[in-house]
Amino acid sequence: MHHAYFLRFRLERATWGVVAVFLFIFVFSAAQAQNTTSFNALKDTIEQKKDSIERIKREIGTYEQSIRLRQAQAASLSNQILILNDQIQRLELSVRATEEEIETVGLEITETERLITERERALLLKRAELAAGIRNLWQREQAGDLDILLAYDTVSDYFNDLENVEQLQAHVGDTVREFERLRKDAELTHETLTAKQQELETLRAELDTQQFNLSSQRTVKAQVLVDTRRSETQYQKQLRQAKQEQAAAEAEVVSVEKKLRETIKEGARLERLRALGAPNFTWPIASRTITAYFHDPDYPYRYVFEHPAIDIATKQGTPVRAAAGGYVAKAKGVCNGYAYVMIIHDQGYATVYGHLSKVSVKDDDFVEQxxxxxxxxxxxRTCGSGNLTTGPHLHFEVRREGLPMNPLDYL
Structure with missing residues (x-):
């Protein structure tokens, strides 16, 4: 009889252990309900931020439409100033939108971190619940059916307990499945957090680019006003000079490349060029911040020429490296004009590096990648900058058979 009483005590203790776990879960669920209010407030703030971003983007669209309309009109000083004003306003709005996006992603990261904390707590609870259920079943399995029957006062109590055990077994199965679901959710939430952190870094880099572009546009506007002294006649004169300078630079690049390719059709230089192999271009500087794209519709000097390159933002005096091995067709280092280096590569390719403040190679050199x-x-107004520049950067061209190509297709 003493054995039956002790066995019953063990069974009841195991059952109360499960009850205690469920009570703990109930208390935790009440605390979780309070956290839900905080989550909802955070979600509301995020939605408000997103609405604000959408409004700003609609304003940006209005300025973009205005810019396109003005660019289709005849070039005049007043029109150019209006275009610059619209571009500055649009960039200021873009900066605001990106700042809002950075704040939004920051809030989403906070939300995700809270979700991770909640799911890790839920996993701990499910683990405890699962352990208690398995322990209860294990203790029952240690006793024989006859011992368990003798531990109860009536057969009815025994069968009630059997029914409870079946329910507990089913609950343990459900708990295992719920535990696995929560574990997968936690993994996905961690992946979401990593993606949000990467998005935040991208947005910060984008903001730096936008602020650089905004500064450049303001510089262009100020430069136009100073150079023209608000005179339409002076503006048209400057426009002609700028077009002539660009046309001369383009003609020089094309002529030099064509002439040199004819010159090195055979002989040691051609063999050495071919020995370098097909070019596999790399970035000429460490920066990846592009401030003007190939044929960029927003290029500030588009009224003078179509931009045949990408402009990569970098500090004045940054070392510029050959994007691929090749033959230096032109190394033009000047202080009172546009300084550049052109390198000829195998298979009809050439690269141009413009606005150089210092040239470290000379014509007829071979260079390694x-x-x-x-x-x-x-x-x-610094050495090698030329007239058509807005701030420190590298002008980088890729050409094939004398024609400008989009460098981003090759990098």
């Missing part, structure tokens, strides 16, 4: 060929420039 990654070799320093000069220092970047572009700061207005």
């Amino acid at each position: 990654g070799q320093i060929i000069g220092l970047s420039g572009g700061m207005p």
